[in-house]
Amino acid sequence: MEMRxxxxxxxxxxxxxxxxxxxxxxxxxxxxxxxxxxAAKTERIEDLWKLVYWAEQRGKEINRKYDYRYSVLPIVLxxxxxxxxxxxxxLAGLGEDKMRFIRKVAGL
Amino acid sequence: MEMRxxxxxxxxxxxxxxxxxxxxxxxxxxxxxxxxxxAAKTERIEDLWKLVYWAEQRGKEINRKYDYRYSVLPIVLxxxxxxxxxxxxxLAGLGEDKMRFIRKVAGL
Numbered sequence: 001m002e003m004r005x006x007x008x009x010x011x012x013x014x015x016x017x018x019x020x021x022x023x024x025x026x027x028x029x030x031x032x033x034x035x036x037x038x039a040a041k042t043e044r045i046e047d048l049w050k051l052v053y054w055a056e057q058r059g060k061e062i063n064r065k066y067d068y069r070y071s072v073l074p075i076v077l078x079x080x081x082x083x084x085x086x087x088x089x090x091l092a093g094l095g096e097d098k099m100r101f102i103r104k105v106a107g108l
Numbered sequence: 109m110e111m112r113x114x115x116x117x118x119x120x121x122x123x124x125x126x127x128x129x130x131x132x133x134x135x136x137x138x139x140x141x142x143x144x145x146x147a148a149k150t151e152r153i154e155d156l157w158k159l160v161y162w163a164e165q166r167g168k169e170i171n172r173k174y175d176y177r178y179s180v181l182p183i184v185l186x187x188x189x190x191x192x193x194x195x196x197x198x199l200a201g202l203g204e205d206k207m208r209f210i211r212k213v214a215g216l
Contacts, residue, residue: 028153035156039147045136048143048163055160 003101004071015093016073023085024066031058074098078105111209112179123201124181131193132174139166182206186213 008016038051067076080086081102091102116124146159175184188194189210199210 032150032153032156036147036150039144042140042144045140048140049167052160052163055156059157 001097003074006070006074006097008070008098009095012094012098013070015091016077017068019077019080019086019090020066020068020073022090023080024062026085027062027066031055031062074101075105078102078108081106082108109205111182114178114182114205116178117203120202120206121178123199124185125176127185127188127194127198128174128176128181130198131188132170134193135170135174139163139170182209183213186210186216189214190216
């Protein structure tokens, strides 16, 4: 079956949502920590503008990365595994029909 | 004479440049201090985006405010006086032809 046509059970949706949100929160927290750290070290206006630009780019990357449409969610989850944002155990309970796609992306 | 046609002597240019740069440096320094202070207090991603947006707006305001074309410089200097970014004594030595415009803007 095509990835976009896979049926998601209620339990699978809950499980995927939890893993996704855990990774998203971690990503945001890491951004805040890095931002505060760089801000504390900023002494020149040029560094301030570089920091502002960097934060905006990171925000856009996060928005692109965290796409919660079920039609692409296996790709998103696979990437989160690949980038160590979540663990395999966070996905325990997902059907083999999704895991097949997730493993493929995670192994890229 | 129209403001844009006023002749600027070398000494006047130097003096105006010094006052202008003093105010601009102060403005940038104040922005950095405020930015660092707000960044240190940032705990949520929403506050981070508000801070980034605020910094960009401040940057644009500063760019608009600090226009060094001689054709509009009396307006710029008058506004700096009005907003207490520079003092009258910073302009001591400017010809009465410029001071007339500067006083008008400063008194608005």
